[in-house]
Structure formats: structure tokens, C-alpha cells
Amino acid sequence: MKVLHVITGLAAGGAEQQLRALLPYMNARCEVAVLTGLGVMAEAIRKAGVPVHQLDMHGNRDVRAVGRLARLMRAGRYEVVHAHLYRACVYGRLAARLANVPAIVATEHSIGYERIEGRRITMAIRQLYLASELLGHTTVAVSRAVADRLVAWGIPRSRIVVIANGIDGAAFGYDPRLRQRTRAALGLPMDAFVVGGVGRLEHGKRFDLLIEAMKSAGDAEDPRMVLLLVGAGSLRRRLEALARAIGVERRVIFTGESADMRGMLSAMDVLAAPSEEETFGLAAVEALAAGLPVLYGTCPAIDDLPRDAAPGARRVTQGELGAEIRALAAARPARLAPPGAVRLYDIRHQVDQLEALYRRLLGATANKE
Known part of the structure; x- marks a missing residue:
């Protein structure tokens, strides 16, 4: 065929x-x-x-x-x-x-x-x-x-x-050496708490909400909490301007497109996906395969599963996002084992x-x- x-x-x-x-x-x-x-x-x-x-x-x-x-x-x-x-x-x-x-x-x-x-x-x-x-x-x-x-x-x-x-779950598995290498390449301190956002920099992903959440999640000048946005799109300049306007530009890194998602996910401590509308939510499943906790606005990939298939994923409202990130940064949870969702997908x-x-x-x- x-x-x-x-x-x-x-x-x-x-x-x-x-x-x-x-x-x-x-x-x-x-x-x-x-x-x-x-x-x-x-x-x-x-x-x-x-x-x-x-x-x-x-x-x-x-x-x-x-x-x-x-x-x-x-x-x-x-x-x-x-x-x-x-x-x-x-x-x-x-x-x-x-x-x-x-x-x-x-x-x-x-x-x-x-x-x-x-x-x-x-x-x-x-x-x-x-x-x-x-x-x-x-x-x-x-x-x-x-x-x-x-x-x-x-x-x-x-x-x-x-x-x-x-997804091929093994292709996104957490690798501590990749974490160190990727953080070094991006200029990220090893003790930083890294919030990740993955996807096109377009309106539907609502990365503006994630940038705004960074202000409420911690001190605008604190380099130990960083937002890592992986992706390209038409809103990059607007998002960069927003980060400057609210004073968190030093804590937001735009990587552009990357073919090394395993390295990027290994460098993160949580994936945040504040989309108000999604068709699937592939990045969330990849993050689960990498052992990350996931905070999401809407994600059919997770919502279509039994409740115990993705225990590391949690739906949050826009107003809760900053507080949830702050709580995870304080707790510094250990890397999770890939949940059942990874096998199901x-x-x-x-x-x-x-x-x-x-x-x-x-x-x-x-x-x-």
C-alpha cells in the first residue's frame, strides 16, 4: 500500500x-x-x-x-x-x-x-x-x-x-542529562523552577494568560521562576511586548520552533496549557510522558479519558493559574512516572x-x- x-x-x-x-x-x-x-x-x-x-x-x-x-x-x-x-x-x-x-x-x-x-x-x-x-x-x-x-x-x-x-511515550521520557544540557543551552539556572508552554504562538493558545500568571506567581525579578515558551507564531512580538509591559521580560524565554521536545520537556518543571479551546492537546500528553504535572484550561485528550488515567493533570481556571504555579514552585514535586494516559495514546x-x-x-x- x-x-x-x-x-x-x-x-x-x-x-x-x-x-x-x-x-x-x-x-x-x-x-x-x-x-x-x-x-x-x-x-x-x-x-x-x-x-x-x-x-x-x-x-x-x-x-x-x-x-x-x-x-x-x-x-x-x-x-x-x-x-x-x-x-x-x-x-x-x-x-x-x-x-x-x-x-x-x-x-x-x-x-x-x-x-x-x-x-x-x-x-x-x-x-x-x-x-x-x-x-x-x-x-x-x-x-x-x-x-x-x-x-x-x-x-x-x-x-x-x-x-x-x-505519541511514542519513550521519545519524551525524562532524561536528567538532557535537562542539564538544555538548561545550560538556554541560560537557565539549574535551581530555577521552569514553567513550560508549548505550541503555536497564536490566539487560541492563550499564552498571554500564562505570561500574566507569571507576575502573580512570584517576584517579577526572581530568576528562580522562569517561563519557557516553545513555539513560533504571529503573536510573538505582542507577547514579548506584554512581558515587558508587566515587568516579567527577564523571566520569559521564547525559544522559537524546536525539534528537540524531549530536551525542552526535560528542562521544565510543569507544563501549563491555558487554552480555552483545544482539538486534542498533544503537548499535554507529551508532558505526561515526560513525568511533568500539567495545568490546563481545556484538553480533550485528558477529558476523554477515565479520571485515574492522568493523575498528574489538573484543570484550572484563568484566575487560579498563578496560584497553582506558585504552589508547585513551593512544593517542587518529584518527577512522576508516566501515567496510563501515555499507554492509552x-x-x-x-x-x-x-x-x-x-x-x-x-x-x-x-x-x-
Whole structure:
């Protein structure tokens, strides 16, 4: 079975990280087509031996990319096209239809109530998505929350399959040597209490709340409590300005994108995810695998599990965030053993479900012929 994964870009976001993690475990012969920039994930994917094709798409209206993508699909004779992220779903499904690909799948990673991949949802965005969805065979939702949002948009539940994201827990396991090395590289004191935030620097992640919480969590000049924000995005300058405005700029470190999440998580003492809206919450599960306590605003990955599967994770309100961080900094809890959630979200489960879906769709196509 030959599969082409089509994705909008390969920066270090959740969907991109998820694709990189999936590929080594898939039995199918996989290749990747990226519509726009390569980003840090492209190098990691290529190092794993997976070909990456760049389409050089210039903006949302570069419809010539559809032709280039369709030609790639015909030449590669792919049996399955699997698209990820909004633009890749729209263009990838259309190109796959033009190329007569037998099975067309799209995973919805980032749909919210008001935003999709950080962009405000307009009527045009919604209509284009719905029209392109009809060109595929199945849409994969990464959580029940995503499935419900797709149904609310008007997609029949019969066309949706829920397959949760997965992680390789061992790839995020705590390493004290990595902790020391990463802290040294970032200029972090070994005795500092490090609060981590991981994700795109966009509105939905609400890292502004985390920066504000740092002021209420301790002395603005105290270097022993530091916020480490791992990710890139359009709000970086605004967040930097906020840190300066409230006097905590010396205690907030922006790392930009990083392919070394194990090192970053090893350097942290708690992960805080104050998002008001999430589709899954992959960073929270990775943090649990690293033995970190997790403070979160909303996280379907945790909320969908039995209560005892993630004892180190706790939902907190915006008003509680500073006090919760201050309490953890005072207690300095020991590193936790990875909880049951990590096993339940083992990436091998996700791979098995995806490849079973591919086989079912190919079988259905063969029966029609």
C-alpha cells in the first residue's frame, strides 16, 4: 500500500509533529507532499527515510498547485492520499480526485468554534471546507470534540471516524542529562523552577494568560521562576511586548520552533496549557510522558479519558493559574512516572486504526469496480 500524506507546511506544530511521529511506525510505503515551506519537521522526516516533495505553493489562491499536486499523485501511483490541515485538505482532496486516487482521507486537527488553525472562521472558509470534504471518502477527527464540531458544520457523522492522536511515550521520557544540557543551552539556572508552554504562538493558545500568571506567581525579578515558551507564531512580538509591559521580560524565554521536545520537556518543571479551546492537546500528553504535572484550561485528550488515567493533570481556571504555579514552585514535586494516559495514546494504536481505515476504503473502492 502506497500512501501520500499531504500537509500545508512542516513547521513544528501539533499536526506536523504528529505526522512525523506516525511515519516510522506505518507499514504502508509513505511519502509526504508539503504545499508551502519545509520547516524543521521536514528534515526530521527525511532523516527517517521518508521522501518529502515540496509544491512551492504561493498563497491560498495559487491554484496551479492543484495541477502540480495531481501530477505528483499520478506519477507516484499512490493508492491513498491522506491530507492534514485546512489548505492541504482543500487542495489535496481536489488533486486526489483529479488524479483518480482510490482512497482519499483527511484528518481534521485544528477546528475550533471560532477559529481554524489560528484563523477566524468566515462563511467562505466554511463553505470551501464543506465543498472539499465531499471530494474525500472519510474525515478523521482527532477527538470527540472535533467530531462534534464537524457535525455542527453539517458533515454527516457517517463520514467521520474518530482516531485519537498518539505519541511514542519513550521519545519524551525524562532524561536528567538532557535537562542539564538544555538548561545550560538556554541560560537557565539549574535551581530555577521552569514553567513550560508549548505550541503555536497564536490566539487560541492563550499564552498571554500564562505570561500574566507569571507576575502573580512570584517576584517579577526572581530568576528562580522562569517561563519557557516553545513555539513560533504571529503573536510573538505582542507577547514579548506584554512581558515587558508587566515587568516579567527577564523571566520569559521564547525559544522559537524546536525539534528537540524531549530536551525542552526535560528542562521544565510543569507544563501549563491555558487554552480555552483545544482539538486534542498533544503537548499535554507529551508532558505526561515526560513525568511533568500539567495545568490546563481545556484538553480533550485528558477529558476523554477515565479520571485515574492522568493523575498528574489538573484543570484550572484563568484566575487560579498563578496560584497553582506558585504552589508547585513551593512544593517542587518529584518527577512522576508516566501515567496510563501515555499507554492509552500509544502511537501504535493510531497507526493500526489508520491502516485499517485505508484497507477498508480500498476494499470498498475495489468492490465498486
